[in-house]
Amino acid sequence: MAWFELLFAAEVALGGLLSGVMYALVAIGFVLIYKTSGVLNFAQGSMVLFAALTFVSLVERGVPFWGAVAATLAVMTALGFAIERTVLRPLANRSPMTLFMATLGLSYVIEGAAQLIWGTQVHRLDLGISNAPFQVWGLYLSTFDLVAAGIAAAMVAALTAFFRFTHTGLAFRAVADDQFAALAVGLRLGRIWGTVWTAAGVVALVAGLLWGARLGVQFSLSLIVLKALPVLVLGGFDSILGAIVAGLVIGATEKLAEVYIGPFFGGGIEGWFAYAVALVVLLLRPSGLFGQKIVERY
Amino acid sequence: MTAISAFATRAGLATGLALPALGLLAFVAVPLTASPYVLEAILLPFLALSLAGLGLNLLTGYGGQVSLGSAAFMAVGAFAAYNFDLRSGLPLPVSILLAGVTAAAIGLVFGLPSLRLRGFYLAVSTLAAQFFVQWALTKFAWFSNGSPSGIIAAPVIELAGLRLDGAVGRYLFSLSIVAAVTLLVHRIVSGPEGVNLIAVRDNETAARVIGVPVLRTKLVAFALSSAIIGVAGVLWAFTYLRTVEPAGFNLDRSFQILFIIIIGGLATLRGTFLGAALIVVFPLLLGRLSAAAFDGLIDAGLIKLTERIVLGTTIILFLIAEPNGLSAILSRLTARLRGIGRG
Numbered sequence: 001m002a003w004f005e006l007l008f009a010a011e012v013a014l015g016g017l018l019s020g021v022m023y024a025l026v027a028i029g030f031v032l033i034y035k036t037s038g039v040l041n042f043a044q045g046s047m048v049l050f051a052a053l054t055f056v057s058l059v060e061r062g063v064p065f066w067g068a069v070a071a072t073l074a075v076m077t078a079l080g081f082a083i084e085r086t087v088l089r090p091l092a093n094r095s096p097m098t099l100f101m102a103t104l105g106l107s108y109v110i111e112g113a114a115q116l117i118w119g120t121q122v123h124r125l126d127l128g129i130s131n132a133p134f135q136v137w138g139l140y141l142s143t144f145d146l147v148a149a150g151i152a153a154a155m156v157a158a159l160t161a162f163f164r165f166t167h168t169g170l171a172f173r174a175v176a177d178d179q180f181a182a183l184a185v186g187l188r189l190g191r192i193w194g195t196v197w198t199a200a201g202v203v204a205l206v207a208g209l210l211w212g213a214r215l216g217v218q219f220s221l222s223l224i225v226l227k228a229l230p231v232l233v234l235g236g237f238d239s240i241l242g243a244i245v246a247g248l249v250i251g252a253t254e255k256l257a258e259v260y261i262g263p264f265f266g267g268g269i270e271g272w273f274a275y276a277v278a279l280v281v282l283l284l285r286p287s288g289l290f291g292q293k294i295v296e297r298y
Numbered sequence: 299m300t301a302i303s304a305f306a307t308r309a310g311l312a313t314g315l316a317l318p319a320l321g322l323l324a325f326v327a328v329p330l331t332a333s334p335y336v337l338e339a340i341l342l343p344f345l346a347l348s349l350a351g352l353g354l355n356l357l358t359g360y361g362g363q364v365s366l367g368s369a370a371f372m373a374v375g376a377f378a379a380y381n382f383d384l385r386s387g388l389p390l391p392v393s394i395l396l397a398g399v400t401a402a403a404i405g406l407v408f409g410l411p412s413l414r415l416r417g418f419y420l421a422v423s424t425l426a427a428q429f430f431v432q433w434a435l436t437k438f439a440w441f442s443n444g445s446p447s448g449i450i451a452a453p454v455i456e457l458a459g460l461r462l463d464g465a466v467g468r469y470l471f472s473l474s475i476v477a478a479v480t481l482l483v484h485r486i487v488s489g490p491e492g493v494n495l496i497a498v499r500d501n502e503t504a505a506r507v508i509g510v511p512v513l514r515t516k517l518v519a520f521a522l523s524s525a526i527i528g529v530a531g532v533l534w535a536f537t538y539l540r541t542v543e544p545a546g547f548n549l550d551r552s553f554q555i556l557f558i559i560i561i562g563g564l565a566t567l568r569g570t571f572l573g574a575a576l577i578v579v580f581p582l583l584l585g586r587l588s589a590a591a592f593d594g595l596i597d598a599g600l601i602k603l604t605e606r607i608v609l610g611t612t613i614i615l616f617l618i619a620e621p622n623g624l625s626a627i628l629s630r631l632t633a634r635l636r637g638i639g640r641g
Contacts, residue, residue, distance in 0.1 A: 040418045090618040096417065097364055101560055102617045104553060108610030112603045120599060226425070226549075233422045271433050275426035279411060282423065286414045 011140060012259050013252045018145035020251020021152045022211060026228035027235065027243035028156070029203040034237045035176045036196045037088070039099045043107035045225025047201055049217075050114040051076055052208030056123040056217045069205075076201030079110075084194040092189075111222050123217040127209060148210045155206060156240060159199075168195060176238075230274035234281055235288050242290030250274045324473055329466045337465040338538075340578055345472040346534035348574040351558040352483055352567065353526030358556070359565035360487055361519040362499030363412055363420060367427035368527050368555040373547035374431055375401045375528025376535035377441050380542050383453050384443060390456060394475070394532050398525040404431070405524020412516050428549055435544040442542070449543040452536040468537040475533060479526055484567055486522070495519055496565075527555075557609065561616050563623025572624035581605050 026048060033041040054075050058068040087102055129147050133140045163169040174182040175192050183189055208217070211224055231250050235242025254273050262269050281289065332341065354368050379397035383390060408427040412420050435441050442450050455462040455471050462471050486492050494515045497505035506512050535542045554577060562573025588601050620626055 040421075087614055087618075094617075094621075098617055098621065100364075100418065100421070101556070102614050104556070105610040105613030105617070108606045108613070110610075112606035112610065116600070116603045116607065120603075226429075229422045229425060233419055237418060265437065268433060268437060272426060272429035275423070275429060279423050279426055282419060283411065283414055286416075286419065288419075 009256070009260075012255050014141070015145075016252035016255030017248050018142075018149055018251070019255065020231075020248040021145075021149045021244075022207075022214070022247075023224075023227050023231045023251055024244045024247025025148075025152050025155070025203070025207040025210065026224050027231040027247055028159070028240055029200045029207065030228060030232050031235075031238060031240050031243050032159070032200045032203065033196055036172050037099075037175070037193055038096050039088075039103060040096070040232075040237065041200065042100065042103040042225065043110055044200065044204060044228070045222040046107040046110035046114065047076070047079070047204040048208040048211065048224060049219065049222040050079070050110050050208075051201060051205035052125070052212040052217045052221055053114045053118045053123070055205065055209065056125050056212060057118045059125075060123065072205055073202060076205060077198045080197030080199075080201050081194040083197050084190055088193055088197075089190060107222070107225075111219070115219065120219065123212075125209065125212040125217050127213045129213070144213070151206060151210065152244075155203065156244060159240060168192075172196060227274070230278040233288060234278040236290040237288070239288070239290035242288060246278075246289060250277060253277055321477070324477075325470070329470060332469075334465045337469050339582065341469055342465075342472060342538040343534070344574055344578045345469075345476045346530050346538050347555065347558060347578060348530075348571050349476050349479060349533060350527050350530035350555045351562065351570040351574050352480060353523045353530060354555050355559045355562075355564065355567070355570050356483060356487070356495075356526065357519050357523035359559055359563075360492060360495045360499065361516070361523075363516070363519065364417075364556075365424040365523075366421055366549070366552050366556065367408065367424040367431075369547040369549065369551035370427040370431035371401045371405055371524045371527040372531025372534060372551065373435055373544055374404050374524075375531035376542050376547070377435055377544075378528065379532040379536065380450065380452065381441065381443075389458075390453070394529060397532050398529045401528025401531070402521040402525035405528075406517060406521045409517055409520025409524075412520060413513055425549075428552055432544050432547065442544075449541055452540045452542050455536060472533050472537045475529065479529065480567060483526070487565075487567070491515070491518070557613055559623075560613060561623055563625035566623070566625040568628070569623045569625030572628065576624065580609070584608065 026044065029044045029047070030041055033039055033044070051072055055068050055072045058071055059065065063071065083106065087106060088099075091099055091102055129144050133142050135141075163173060171182070171187050171192055172195075174185070174187060175189065179189065182192075207224075208221065211221060215221065231243060231246045234250060235244070235246030254270060254277075257273050258270055328341070350368060350372060353371075354365060357363050357365055375397045378400035379393050382388060382393035382396045386393065388396070404427075408424060411423045415423060439445070455468060457471070460467075462468055487495070494505070494510045497508070497510050498512055498515050502512060505515075531547065534546075539546065558573035558577050559570055560573070561576055562571070563569030584605055585601060588604070616623060
């Protein structure tokens with residue numbers, strides 16, 4: 001009996017960890033932008049919606065899978081540079097809070113535009129990955145979850161390598177360290193920001209495809225931003241590693257809490273529990289688990 | 299020198315006359331002339347949202363602490379007033395006052411992180427209030443007195459045996475509260491507490507050095523702001539919607555209130571009212587406009603989406619072109635008019 005219960009708890013935790021990967025996937029998009037421009041991009045969720053909606057609409061119109069991927073990437077690149085041009089550049093050197101509020105406005109624009117262009121109906125998205133459960137050591141696992149985790153791991157590895165070994169990655173790090181110094185040595189801030197937003201768009205596409213296959217592609221996809229925010233707060237806004245670890249922590253505790261604490265409150269605590277966890281940790285460590293300690297002045 | 303003093307007296311005279319004139323207009327002329335539609339669809343939501351904006355502006359504009367959970371405190375206020383009214387038998391104004399106190403207490407709890415957290419970390423943690431309050435109000439039937447749908451009819455506003463259930467009565471009731479709170483907030487922000495608040499916003503360390511009680515100032519700002527937003531929630535539910543439901547106090551409402559103070563201008567009281575007016579009137583105008591232009595060819599969903607896009611664009615444009623909001627535009631306009639009048 002006790003063994004069975006333990007197994008059940010392990011299964012719940014594992015399921016939580018895997019859904020935590022999905023949260024982290026969204027959170028990484030935020031981290032990219034925050035790291036290089038100090039902007040908390042609230043529009044990341046709507047970018048996920050926009051990317052997934054564009055992809056699925058193209059596929060439904062008969063475009064082959066990789067063609068649709070390429071086209072969506074092109075669209076996200078255009079979007080990234082357009083945002084840099086129309087929103088970020090005019091707001092250069094303004095307070096981080098102003099930029100945050102601008103991304104709030106941006107999220108309204110992108111959400112509205114995505115649905116105005118592609119319609120508001122729910123789309124089914126089939127990536128051809130089976131969702132059938134299989135058994136390992138008595139634990140039920142879903143292939144889809146494992147593939148999602150694999151994709152997330154590959155993406156993190158790619159991003160880390162990109163930041164460490166490429167010239168553009170070095171430029172990103174320079175901008176993240178000190179914008180003025182980066183400008184002084186001749187880096188083109190506009191182009192770098194455009195590239196960063198494009199990279200965030202790519203992450204949004206990956207997250208959008210995986211989440212879209214899970215939930216269907218529709219308006220509510222942009223609400224995953226609300227799932228990613230506590231992960232960000234917990235992990236620290238500027239740490240990719242933090243986003244992963246916090247995603248896992250929040251995913252696991254959320255599912256365990258829903259099963260073991262939830263019944264005492266009548267269930268449905270998923271909406272705020274992640275925030276509660278993040279808040280408690282923050283009271284002990286105000287810049288998150290892996291965030292840079294900075295004294296903020298504004 | 300004489301020009302300056304002449305200008306000063308004229309400006310002083312103008313503002314000295316403007317307030318009673320505005321009061322006369324709002325309390326006498328509007329109720330006598332406005333149609334029920336204008337009262338119900340424009341002025342009542344405008345008053346409630348203005349008050350909420352006022353509360354948030356105190357915290358965000360003057361205090362520099364961004365909150366994304368305003369709608370939660372509106373919900374707390376509305377439900378607290380409903381329950382005090384239902385269960386205590388106290389007169390309605392007392393229930394509303396107690397609702398403000400309840401919202402202040404909850405605001406204080408959710409303001410505690412502000413002692414340790416800044417900026418984005420704080421903004422995100424205010425979301426906790428948003429989700430927790432909405433969950434608690436839908437989950438526990440006690441708050442809505444066992445109503446299965448969670449939607450309850452708001453009590454009729456009654457003052458000293460006088461039933462104010464017509465549009466004009468509710469408007470006057472709402473207006474009186476908003477006017478009183480506005481005067482209170484005006485006194486606070488132009489007094490020493492307001493100066494402390496601005497000092498903490500602009501440079502916390504320096505404020506501490508010159509002896510501003512930083513912790514107390516922050517917490518009082520949270521409590522007061524939540525109380526005002528709570529009362530705004532009562533007005534929203536009791537005088538405008540006349541139902542109390544948690545679903546209406548969602549994240550979009552929180553953003554709406556934030557947008558009001560961005561568009562109107564941070565740290566101005568006048569701007570808050572201008573921003574609220576724009577936010578209330580703008581969707582109605584857009585609806586009318588598209589109905590006139592396309593004669594019902596466009597369905598309501600499409601208009602809703604366009605509204606979102608235009609609203610988002612407006613926010614970005616204001617942040618880029620006029621960070622001080624409508625209030626600054628109005629100031630420039632009146633200055634120019636004055637110049638024309640003189641020259």
